[in-house]
Amino acid sequence: MKLINSTTDTVLANDLRQAHSFWSRFKGLMFKCSMPSDSALHLYPCRSIHTFFMKFNIDVIYLDEENKVVGIETNLIPGKIGWRYKDARSVIELPAGKLYGVSTGDTLAFAE
Template identity: 35%
Template sequence: MRLVNKTGGGEVLADVKTAGTVWRKTRGLLGRRGMGDGEGLVIPRCRCVHTFFMKFSIGLIFVDDDNTVVSVRREVKPWRIAVERDAHGVIECRAGSPALERVKPGDRLELVDT
């Protein structure tokens, strides 16, 4: 799937997976050595992310229940916790990814089948 910005236009991430099960949500990106610029992981019904045991920093795009961006965290280092009280989901990507510059609070995002 692709993640697109319906407000600002254009593609945010080209290769997005969804963590739809409890196991996949819990595991997240653990065990990976990194991510490409266009890769992302959507975690629905989530407002708190940890980076315990991670080998790399990640960027986070928190969204509300309407997929409107609530906040953007450009770099969350390993062994940290990020919480966004008003979020209903989060998109994880590589820290410093161009995707983090393509969105801002208030933008509406959409997942599109490829």
């Protein structure tokens, strides 16, 4: 699945994996050594994240019910807690440095 910024018509990731069950969200990216540069992880439902037990920095996008960007964090280092956005319903985690051109208010889409 692809992650697309519909506002700018830009592909953010060609390999979007989904973590929609409790255990897949719980595990997330913990204990992974790295994340491929063209991949992303969609956590749903989710309002906030942490980077405990992670070994690399990530960029984070917080989405509301309509997949509109309500928050962004760049270069979140291991061992930290991300912001909590009250309007967030899901979170996208990407490798650090992948959020160029993404702004609050943009709408994201998921495509096969």
